[in-house]
Structure formats: structure tokens, C-alpha cells
Amino acid sequence: SGKRWSGRPGPASEQAGAPLDNARIRTRFPPEPNGYLHLGHAKSICLNFGLARDYGGTCHLRFDDTNPEKEDQEYVDSIIDAVRWLGFDWHDDQNRSCLFYASDYFEYMYQFAEALIEAGHAYIDQQSPDEMRAMRGTLTEPGTDSPWRNRPEAESLALFREMRAGKHPDGSMALRARIDMASPNINLRDPVIYRIRHAHHHRSGDAWPIYPMYTYAHPIEDALEGITHSICTLEFEDQRPFYDWLMARLAELGCLSEPLPHQYEFARMNLSYVVTSKRKLRQLVTESHVSGWDDPRMPTLAGLRRRGYTPTAIRLFCDRLGVSKSDSRIDYSVLEQALRDDLDPVAARAVAILDPIRLVITNYPEGQHETCHAPRNPHDHDAGTREFPFGRMLWIERDDFREEAPKKFFRLFPGNMVRLKYAYVIRCTGFTKDAHGNVVEVQAEYLPDTRSGTPGADSVKVKGAITWISQAHAQPAEIRLYDRLFTHPHPDSGDLDFLAHINPDSIRTVQGWVEPSLDAQQDSHWQFERLGYFAADSRDSTPEKLVLNRTTTLKDSWGK
Ligand code: ATP
Ligand code: MG
Ligand code: MG
Numbered sequence: 006s007g008k009r010w011s012g013r014p015g016p017a018s019e020q021a022g023a024p025l026d027n028a029r030i031r032t033r034f035p036p037e038p039n040g041y042l043h044l045g046h047a048k049s050i051c052l053n054f055g056l057a058r059d060y061g062g063t064c065h066l067r068f069d070d071t072n073p074e075k076e077d078q079e080y081v082d083s084i085i086d087a088v089r090w091l092g093f094d095w096h097d098d099q100n101r102s103c104l105f106y107a108s109d110y111f112e113y114m115y116q117f118a119e120a121l122i123e124a125g126h127a128y129i130d131q132q133s134p135d136e137m138r139a140m141r142g143t144l145t146e147p148g149t150d151s152p153w154r155n156r157p158e159a160e161s162l163a164l165f166r167e168m169r170a171g172k173h174p175d176g177s178m179a180l181r182a183r184i185d186m187a188s189p190n191i192n193l194r195d196p197v198i199y200r201i202r203h204a205h206h207h208r209s210g211d212a213w214p215i216y217p218m219y220t221y222a223h224p225i226e227d228a229l230e231g232i233t234h235s236i237c238t239l240e241f242e243d244q245r246p247f248y249d250w251l252m253a254r255l256a257e258l259g260c261l262s263e264p265l266p267h268q269y270e271f272a273r274m275n276l277s278y279v280v281t282s283k284r285k286l287r288q289l290v291t292e293s294h295v296s297g298w299d300d301p302r303m304p305t306l307a308g309l310r311r312r313g314y315t316p317t318a319i320r321l322f323c324d325r326l327g328v329s330k331s332d333s334r335i336d337y338s339v340l341e342q343a344l345r346d347d348l349d350p351v352a353a354r355a356v357a358i359l360d361p362i363r364l365v366i367t368n369y370p371e372g373q374h375e376t377c378h379a380p381r382n383p384h385d386h387d388a389g390t391r392e393f394p395f396g397r398m399l400w401i402e403r404d405d406f407r408e409e410a411p412k413k414f415f416r417l418f419p420g421n422m423v424r425l426k427y428a429y430v431i432r433c434t435g436f437t438k439d440a441h442g443n444v445v446e447v448q449a450e451y452l453p454d455t456r457s458g459t460p461g462a463d464s465v466k467v468k469g470a471i472t473w474i475s476q477a478h479a480q481p482a483e484i485r486l487y488d489r490l491f492t493h494p495h496p497d498s499g500d501l502d503f504l505a506h507i508n509p510d511s512i513r514t515v516q517g518w519v520e521p522s523l524d525a526q527q528d529s530h531w532q533f534e535r536l537g538y539f540a541a542d543s544r545d546s547t548p549e550k551l552v553l554n555r556t557t558t559l560k561d562s563w564g565k
């Protein structure tokens with residue numbers, strides 16, 4: 006029936022309104038909008054957008070929405086948000102948006118399928134899906150031809166048009182590529198390219214009772230958009246022959262023109278103790294094992310963001326992984342280290358007390374206070390200092406006091422001296438217990454000549470320094486401490502029941518205190534001295550009630 010399309014008719018060139026510059030690299034990030042993006046996607050985003058940026062090309066954001074049942078606008082919105090947050094942009098050098106939807110190409114895909122049928126490259130098979138599967142053969146046995154394989158093209162075309170018109174029920178027939186049932190590559194044994202699905206689509210509505218299979222749709226999407234490098238994960242390596250077969254046929258038929266895209270594969274990113282399968286992540290959400298897609302324990306970009314991860318840290322993490330052709334599992338500590346490396350030079354320092362116990366400076370006057378000073382960031386002198394008041398009644402960490410000191414314990418115990426950081430050296434003089442035998446108060450005397458920053462500061466040598474906050478000035482905060490969500494190092498491996506390995510102690514909430522200078526309106530990330538990196542919870546924290554998430558500890562605690 007002659008040439009259907011001349012040149013590259015793709016929506017990219019139509020919407021962009023100018024011929025594509027073929028000298029330039031064009032990549033795409035093609036998520037299916039059936040869930041929120043996770044760290045594995047971040048790897049793919051950094052790779053695709055990074056290549057385009059490094060080579061002066063463009064990366065498209067394309068929603069691969071050919072699977073109507075599981076897709077939703079909520080996911081589209083969350084993906085757009087996550088890609089932007091990571092710091093990437095899908096506009097080309099002339100500021101034309103390269104955000105596309107596979108569903109916008111349904112008509113092209115349909116027309117191309119008709120062309121394939123007319124040329125004898127596709128046929129309607131009326132076997133049931135089970136029969137087709139049984140006839141596909143195995144790795145060692147060739148497949149068997151369908152009884153419908155050699156039906157006249159006109160018959161297939163008529164049936165295909167009836168399928169499109171909605172005249173046939175789901176599963177009653179399918180369009181298959183006509184390649185080779187004896188191919189050693191099972192993916193070339195006449196793969197199904199269109200199936201009947203009377204399903205509502207979140208964008209195309211009820212316009213289509215048939216939907217293209219991913220393996221058919223994806224190469225066409227790439228070609229229509231003028232993609233040069235179609236980068237996917239290794240499990241699609243066996244699909245590359247079909248990708249190339251389809252490109253070649255559609256080029257012969259004049260549906261597509263050279264240059265055609267090429268597929269390249271790289272290894273999936275797997276992280277220890279982390280699930281990165283959207284299906285499993287969805288299950289965690291729908292079965293309420295977590296509070297939502299953005300639960301700070303989730304490896305989704307929304308969850309990591311809420312937990313306090315920065316886009317820079319995630320990009321740094323992805324860059325450090327490099328691009329590999331062989332599967333490996335990355336230790337979660339690599340991600341944590343990327344955050345520390347990003348925040349250490351810039352994050353405001355603050356003191357927090359997570360498990361408070363009272364400390365009374367018995368020789369300091371009641372009701373009196375003086376101001377101590379500490380650097381906002383010790384690496385950045387321009388950042389200036391922060392102030393916090395010292396007085397008679399303080400909060401310290403319960404763990405910084407022992408009734409009886411074990412070996413090498415240099416903090417508070419009766420008779421011992423420590424420095425209150427940024428303030429005075431104190432000597433512990435006693436403690437008080439409640440009726441249950443729990444220590445509720447520690448007493449100490451301060452040494453007035455030892456104030457930090459004064460000439461006498463070093464007159465008394467001590468081995469330990471502890472953090473503290475003035476009781477009268479401390480701000481209360483709810484602080485959420487997280488541990489890994491799974492206790493198994495490979496929770497998403499094969500047939501493992503991943504839900505059986507959920508860590509029951511993955512979140513611990515404490516009521517603590519933070520120093521008065523901490524300002525959640527001004528900063529969003531802090532390094533709490535000795536405790537780790539923290540961020541205000543974007544959902545639950547308010548000016549009236551601070552809610553903080555620990556993003557990560559200061560040192561790697563995963564190996565232990
Ligand atoms: P999932 O199995 O979690 O559903 P997917 O690959 O089906 O993942 P898509 O939305 O199709 O999810 O993924 C969009 C892109 O992200 C694809 O190009 C895919 O290769 C890439 N991607 C997904 N997961 C990973 C991963 N763990 N490592 C690297 N790339 C990934
Ligand atoms: Mg996919
Ligand atoms: Mg998937």
C-alpha cells in the first residue's frame with residue numbers, strides 16, 4: 006500500500022517544530038507510570054540525562070504508558086516531580102519540552118502494525134494465551150507454528166480492524182510478529198505485539214480496546230522521537246534482536262527512516278537490604294507496612310527526599326557506581342557516605358539530646374545564664390557562629406553518664422571531669438535515682454576558669470567532651486530514628502518471601518531537645534553533633550511542633 010510516512014513523523018519533531026539534529030545524542034528516560042521512582046530509576050535518570058548533558062544532547066522524559074490497568078496520573082505527577090527534584094530537565098537547547106507519552110503514539114503504532122500485516126510480517130493468532138505459551142517451545146526445543154500462522158494477510162487485516170473496533174473479547178486473539186518459531190532466541194518466536202484489553206487508560210480513556218506490547222511499542226517510541234541511544238537494563242539484551250528486526254522492517258516499509266535508534270544495555274542497580282521492584286514497593290504501601298510511597302524508610306526518591314537525602318547526594322551516589330555490564334549489589338553505606346560527603350562541608354551544626362537526663366550545675370547561680378559560642382560549620386569560617394545559653398539546669402544524653410564507669414569510659418561518672426562542649430569543664434559530684442532505681446538527675450560543679458575560648462580553657466586537661474542544652478532554652482522535638490526496612494541482605498531475591506523479612510524495629514520515635522538556635526525555617530538539613538544528619542519531616546513538621554528525621558548516622562553502622 007505504498008509509503009505511509011515520509012521522513013521521521015514523530016511527535017518529537019512535530020511538537021518541536023523543526024528537524025532533529027542527527028549529529029546530537031538523544032536519550033530518554035522511559036518510566037512506566039505505575040509507581041513512584043526509586044533509587045534504581047535514579048541510576049537510569051543520571052545515566053540518560055547525564056549523557057545528554059555531557060554530549061550537548063537532549064534527554065526525553067517519556068511515560069511508557071502502554072499498560073492501562075496499573076497506571077495512574079498520580080504516578081505521572083510524582084515522576085515529573087522526582088526528575089525535577091534530582092536536578093534534570095527535559096527541554097532541548099531551544100527550550101522545547103521533550104516530555105512525551107507513549108500513549109500519544111497509539112495511532113502510529115496501530116498504522117505500523119497494519120503495514121506489517123500487509124507485508125506478511127504479522128498475523129492474527131486465535132489461539133488462547135495458554136495455547137500460545139505451550140507452542141512456544143523451550144530453550145532446547147523449537148516452538149511449533151500456530152495453525153493461524155499462514156492465514157491470508159487480508160484475513161489478518163480484517164480481524165485486526167475488528168479488534169481495534171472492539172468487536173472481540175480480551176484474550177480471544179492477538180497480533181503476532183511473523184519471524185521464526187525455531188529461533189534459538191525465544192523472543193523471536195513470533196512474539197505477540199498487540200493484545201485485546203477492554204481497559205480504561207488514564208490518558209486515552211476508552212479510545213482503545215487494544216494495546217501494544219512493550220517490546221513492540223518501545224522501539225517505535227524511540228524511533229519516533231529520534232532517540233540515538235536507547236539505554237535499558239541487561240534483562241532486555243535478549244530483546245535486542247527483536248528491536249532491530251522491527252526497526253529494519255518498519256524502515257523497509259517506509260514507516261521509519263534512518264538513522265534508527267540502537268539499544269544498549271547496562272546492569273541494574275541492586276542495593277543491599279533494599280527492595281527496588283515497583284511491584285513489591287507497591288505492596289508495602291497497599292498493605293500498610295509503610296505509611297506511603299514517601300515513607301522515609303522507602304527507597305523511593307520521594308521517601309529519600311523526605312528522609313533528608315539531597316539531590317546532590319543521590320547524583321553523587323549514582324556517579325560513583327559507574328556503569329557496568331555485570332550485575333552487582335551495592336552496599337547501602339555507599340549511599341550514606343554520599344550524603345555525608347555532600348553535607349559535611351555545608352550543613353549547619355546543632356546539638357540535640359535524644360535521650361535526655363537532667364544535669365544540675367550546683368555551683369552556678371539559679372536563674373542566671375551566659376552565652377556560649379560554637380561554629381555554624383567548622384569547615385566554613387564565613388558561616389559564623391551560633392549562640393547558646395549556659396546555665397544551672399541542663400539536658401545531657403543519658404548515655405553520657407554512668408554510675409560506674411567501664412574501662413575507657415571518659416564521660417561523666419562520680420568524681421570524673423569532662424568538658425561541656427563550648428562551655429566549661431565540670432566535675433561530677435553525684436546523682437539521684439527514682440523509686441525504680443533509674444537515674445533521674447546528675448549533679449556537677451563547673452570550674453569557672455575553664456570556659457572555652459578563654460586563656461584558662463586548657464588549664465585543666467580532660468579526656469571527654471559531651472553535648473548539652475540549657476533546659477530553659479531547649480526546643481522540644483519529635484525525632485524519628487530509622488534502621489533498615491529489611492533484615493535480609495537481598496530482600497528482593499527470587500522466591501524469597503520479602504514480607505517475612507521486614508525489620509520490626511525500622512523506626513523508633515523519641516521526644517528529645519534541640520538547641521535554641523536551630524531554625525527550621527532557615528535550614529532544612531543539619532548535622533547534629535555526634536548523632537548524624539537530620540532533616541525536618543516535610544509532612545509532619547510545623548513551626549509549632551518540630552518533627553525531625555535522622556537521615557543517616559555520622560559513621561557507617563551498616564556493616565555491624
Ligand atoms: P520495576 O521492576 O521496579 O518496575 P521497571 O524497569 O519495570 O522497574 P520502569 O518504570 O519501566 O520500571 O523503568 C524506567 C527505567 O528505569 C527503565 O529504563 C529501567 O531500565 C530503569 N530502571 C528501573 N529499575 C532500575 C534499576 N534497579 N537499575 C537501573 N535502572 C533501572
Ligand atoms: Mg519497565
Ligand atoms: Mg516493572
